[in-house]
Amino acid sequence: MTIGVNTRLLLSGKLEGIGYFQYQILQRMCKRHPEDKFIFFFDRKYSPEFVFSDNIIPVTVPLPARHPLLWKIYFDYLLPLYCKKYHIDVFFSPENYIPVLKHTPVVCTIHDLNFYHNDKYIGSNSHQRYFMKYFPLNARKSDKIITVSNFSKNDIIESFVAESDKIEVVYNAANKVYQPQSEDKNRVTRTKYTGGKDYFYFVGAIHKRKNLVNIFLAFDEFKKKTGSDVKLVIIGGKKWWHGEIEDTYNNIQYKDDVVFTDRLEAKQVALIASASCGLLFPSLFEGFGIPVVEAFACGVPVITSNTTSLPEVAQDAALLVNPYSVEDIAEAMGRIYTDRDLCKQLIEKGFQRNKYFDWDNSAEKLWNIIKSVSR
Numbered sequence: 001m002t003i004g005v006n007t008r009l010l011l012s013g014k015l016e017g018i019g020y021f022q023y024q025i026l027q028r029m030c031k032r033h034p035e036d037k038f039i040f041f042f043d044r045k046y047s048p049e050f051v052f053s054d055n056i057i058p059v060t061v062p063l064p065a066r067h068p069l070l071w072k073i074y075f076d077y078l079l080p081l082y083c084k085k086y087h088i089d090v091f092f093s094p095e096n097y098i099p100v101l102k103h104t105p106v107v108c109t110i111h112d113l114n115f116y117h118n119d120k121y122i123g124s125n126s127h128q129r130y131f132m133k134y135f136p137l138n139a140r141k142s143d144k145i146i147t148v149s150n151f152s153k154n155d156i157i158e159s160f161v162a163e164s165d166k167i168e169v170v171y172n173a174a175n176k177v178y179q180p181q182s183e184d185k186n187r188v189t190r191t192k193y194t195g196g197k198d199y200f201y202f203v204g205a206i207h208k209r210k211n212l213v214n215i216f217l218a219f220d221e222f223k224k225k226t227g228s229d230v231k232l233v234i235i236g237g238k239k240w241w242h243g244e245i246e247d248t249y250n251n252i253q254y255k256d257d258v259v260f261t262d263r264l265e266a267k268q269v270a271l272i273a274s275a276s277c278g279l280l281f282p283s284l285f286e287g288f289g290i291p292v293v294e295a296f297a298c299g300v301p302v303i304t305s306n307t308t309s310l311p312e313v314a315q316d317a318a319l320l321v322n323p324y325s326v327e328d329i330a331e332a333m334g335r336i337y338t339d340r341d342l343c344k345q346l347i348e349k350g351f352q353r354n355k356y357f358d359w360d361n362s363a364e365k366l367w368n369i370i371k372s373v374s375r
Contacts, residue, residue, distance in 0.1 A: 001037070001089045001371075001374055002036070002038075002039060002086065002087055002088055002089045003036060003037070003038050003039070003088070003090050003091070003370060004083050004086065004090070004091040004104075005026065005038055005039065005040050005041065005093075005094075006041055006079075006091075006092070006094065006098070006099075007022060007026070007040045007042055007046070007050065007094075008043050008065060008095070008097070009022055010022055010023060010026075010040075010042070010046070010050045011047075012049060012050075014263075016263075017111070017290075018094060018109075021094055021111070021148070021172060022094040023050070024172075024175070024359045025094065025170075025359070025362060025363050025366055026038075026040075026052065026094070027052040028359060028360060028364075029363045029366060029367050030052050030053045030055060031052060031053045032363070032364070032367070033055070034053065034054070035055075036055060037055055038055055038056045038057070039086045039088065040056055040057070040058045041059050041061055041079060042059065042060050043060075043061055043063060044064045045060060046058050046060060059082060061074065061079065063078055065097075068126045068127060068129070068130035071097060071130065072130075075097055075098060075099045076099070076100050080099045080101055083101060083104060088101075089374055090104065090105050090107065090374045091104055091105070091106045091107070092106075092107045092108075092366075093106070093108045093109060094109045094146075095109055096109060096110045096135050096138050096139065097138070098141065105143040105373040105374065106141065106142045106143055107142060107144045107146060107369060107370055107373060108138055108139070108144075108145055109145070109146040109147065110139060110146075110147050110156055111148050111287040111288070112147075112148075112152050112155070112286065112288075113152070113155050113159055113287075114209060114285045115127075115128060115131045115132070115135075116131070116132070116159055117285065118209070118284075118285060135160075136159075136160045139156065139160045139162050140160070140162070143166075143373040144166060144372070144373055145162060145167045145168070146167075146169075146170050146366060146369065147169055147170075147287065148169065148172050148288040148309075149169060149287055149309040149312055150309075150312055151287070151309035151312050152169075152287045152288075152309060153167045153169055168365070168369050170362045170365050170366050170369075171357050171362055172288045172290050172293070172357065173290075173293060173357040173358050173359045174293045174294045174296070174297040174354060175266050175294065177266050177267050177270045178266070178269075178270045178273065178294040178295075179270065179274070179297055179299075180274050180298055181270075181271060181274040181275065181298075185271065185274070186274055186275035187275075189271045189274070189275035190275050193233055193261070193272060194231045194233065194259060197229050197230065197231050198228075198230045198276075198337075199230060199231040199233050199276055199277060200219070200230065200231075200232050200233070200276060200277050200278055200280045200333060200336075201232070201233040201272055201276045201278075201280065202215055202232070202233070202234050202235065202236070202279070202280050202281060203236060203269055203272075203273075203279075203291050203294075204235075204236050204281070204283070204291060205236055205237065205239065205240065206238045206240055206241050206245060207239070207240045208240065208244070208284075209283065209284050209285050210283050210284070211282050211284050211305075211323050214282060214323065214324070214326050214329060215232075215280055215329070216245075216249050216252050216255075216258070217252065217326045218280075218282075218326045218327075218330040218333065219254065219257075219258070219280075219330075219333070220252040221326055221327065222333040222334055222337075223253070223257065224253070225330065226334060226337060226338075228337065229257075230257075230337060231257045231259055232257060233259045233272060233276070234258060234260050234261065235262075235263070235264055235272065236263060237262055237263045238260075270294070273294060273295055274299065274300065277300070277301070277337060278295070278300050278302060278303060278336045278343070279292070279295035279300060279301070279302045279303065280303050280329070281302065281304045281305075281310075282303065282304060282321055283305055283308075283323065284307070284323050284324075285307075285308050286305070286308050286309050287308075287309055288309055289304065289309060289314075292310065292313050292314055292318065293313065293353075293354050293357050295350065296353055296354035297350075297351075297354045299347050299350070299351065300347065301318070301336050301343050301347060302314060302317070302318035302346065302350060303318065303319045303321060303329065303332045303333065304318050304319075304321070305320065305322075305323040306320035306321060306322060306323075307322075307323060313357075317346060317349035317350045317352070317353040318346065318350070319332045319336065
């Protein structure tokens with residue numbers, strides 16, 4: 001069988017969210033099935049690190065698809081020609097962009113519908129218009145839809161009127177580098193980032209959807225109530241920094257206790273996680289929320305939202321808060337900081353919950369789905 005794969009988001013040094021999902025799933029699937037051929041379609045010069053095995057043929061389609069007009073040309077005109085050239089039996093897209101193929105089954109992935117519910121999270125009107133028009137259409141045209149939580153599955157059914165048996169849940173998981181470190185290593189990490197002080201950490205895009213405004217306000221409230229010297233470490237690029245997020249940060253009392261690291265590699269994030277008081281992740285909308293299971297794997301408590309997919313992922317292994325309530329988030333931080341017994345309980349539950357999510361199992365489930373639609 002020859003599988004065509006949209007690898008548009010396999011970008012070296014920039015594996016976040018969907019790109020990370022692609023990386024973890026595809027490397028396992030390709031290595032486990034050497035008898036089959038995988039055609040990786042890149043929209044720009046690719047990195048050799050993404051050619052995971054000998055059964056992968058990397059193909060560069062000469063059009064960087066980074067704008068709605070270019071998406072249209074890339075997926076509607078160029079990719080179909082390349083799929084025909086390489087005699088594709090099945091096409092898999094780890095995102096909800098698919099080529100127009102008349103006789104080839106397609107499996108697409110819809111991670112979440114945040115764009116559908118919250119247009120303010122999409123920076124460009126042209127992007128939003130494209131998503132609203134083509135994502136429902138692509139969902140209907142696909143033979144199978146992959147999503148990453150039951151929350152997202154139900155959301156797709158209700159929003160796009162897709163059939164339930166057409167949608168399969170394939171969970172995300174933590175990278176194997178996320179694990180508890182020795183106290184000596186934790187001490188070195190704390191010294192490096194916070195001068196030896198305790199800290200909570202956030203990891204993710206600096207974006208409205210991630211709720212940085214309420215994170216900063218809650219951290220300020222926590223500091224005022226406890227008088228502690230605890231710091232807050234923010235891991236992520238400042239692409240959407242300017243505006244409300246920056247203004248809120250500039251106006252909090254304890255902004256000097258906030259440490260920014262920019263984007264870091266997984267190994268460094270794992271060290272920061274292990275040495276922390278806990279993860280602060282009260283996101284407003286998530287299709288899954290990988291930082292939650294990464295924190296579980298590192299053996300640290302988690303504060304996350306009681307909305308969207310996050311209760312499904314965390315269950316009782318985290319403190320669930322109202323992400324719109326600064327007081328709720330601050331109170332949870334106080335509980336984690338002062339209640340050692342609670343932390344021990346959450347850590348143990350987190351270890352157990354993390355066992356439920358496994359990239360190997362997810363890759364095999366996806367492979368079986370792809371086989372089921374092949375002709």
